[in-house]
Structures are given as structure tokens and as C-alpha cells.
Amino acid sequence: MKKRTALLLAACLLLSVSGCGNRQTTMAATSAATETETAAQNSSEQNTEQSAAEITPTDTAAADKTEGAETMTIQIQANGNTIKFALNDSQAAKSLYAQLPLTVENEDFSNNEKTFYPPQKLDVSGAPHTDGSVGTLAYYEPWGDVVLFYGSYNPNGSLYELGKVTEGSEFISQISGEMVITAAE
Numbered sequence: 001m002k003k004r005t006a007l008l009l010a011a012c013l014l015l016s017v018s019g020c021g022n023r024q025t026t027m028a029a030t031s032a033a034t035e036t037e038t039a040a041q042n043s044s045e046q047n048t049e050q051s052a053a054e055i056t057p058t059d060t061a062a063a064d065k066t067e068g069a070e071t072m073t074i075q076i077q078a079n080g081n082t083i084k085f086a087l088n089d090s091q092a093a094k095s096l097y098a099q100l101p102l103t104v105e106n107e108d109f110s111n112n113e114k115t116f117y118p119p120q121k122l123d124v125s126g127a128p129h130t131d132g133s134v135g136t137l138a139y140y141e142p143w144g145d146v147v148l149f150y151g152s153y154n155p156n157g158s159l160y161e162l163g164k165v166t167e168g169s170e171f172i173s174q175i176s177g178e179m180v181i182t183a184a185e
Helices: 002-018 023-055 060-067 091-098 169-174
Strands: 073-078 081-087 102-105 107-109 113-116 136-140 145-149 159-167 178-183
Touching (some): 102 113, 159 169
Antiparallel strands (some): 081 159, 102 178, 113 145
């Protein structure tokens, strides 16, 4: 309401300064004041909707998973073994974490990695590139697959780090068949 009053006062002031006899100036000032008021109302409504969406997320489980980004840890269970990875704070890692739990088939690739495909592509904006170290969990953007490295490899510009192994690194090379991936507790 205060914005509306201020806008009307501004329009009146503009009219008095520009002269009362100029009808075109009067119409332009009134039109500008109305457009500004409408834009302010729309912006206010959008901000209210956005604030409400931020307060009450539609998927509270996903929201809970990404709140403590520095504590995102996943575990992969396969062949009776458990492997844990601490995820980094990248959007790609958060995208993967939000898709959990997953049951996926792994694939062997080369002699140093196991791969799987998450249901949805990961957002790599701002994600760090890998450094070539053993025990890295990475995302290869061109193919959309997640890679578990158990041997050394050459990093490249399409390979983004998601995290590092914290437990069970000796089991990565032994993974075969189905993997169950969940948030670690």
C-alpha cells in the first residue's frame, strides 16, 4: 500500500513539473506509474511464493539429505561388502545424493574402474575435476555414468569428482552385479 501511494505521488509530481496542459505527458506518467505498481505487486507475489517453497520443501527427505552437505556419506553394498564414500559439497554430489536409495547394475570398464548409471543426469556446474587418485568417486559427464576408481587413471576435463572412499576401498575391484547405494548413517 505504501508503494502505491509513493508511486501515485511520484506521478503527480511528474505531472506538475511537466505542465498540466500536455495530455501526452500525463498519460505517459500515469501509464508508467501503473506498470511500476503492477511489477512491484508481481515481484512481491513471486517472493512470497518462493519463500513459502523454501520453508516447506515438497520432498523433505531430499531436503534433509542436502542440508548437511559436509556430512554427505554414501555406502555401496555389493557381494556382501560395504564401501563408503564421503561426498564433496558440489552440486553434482548433491544431485546424486538426492536420488538415493538406488539399486543399480555395475559395469566393468578398463582395468581400474567400476561404473553405474544414475536415473537422472547430475548437474556438474561448479564441480571440481578429478585428480587421478585411487578411491575417487567421479561422474563422467559425456556418458552420464558414475565411476568408482580402484586403480590410477588420467584425469580429464569431462571427469568430475563427487567424493573419496573412506572405508572398504579394497572391495571396489571385487564388485560385480547389483549394487545397493544408500545414505550412510
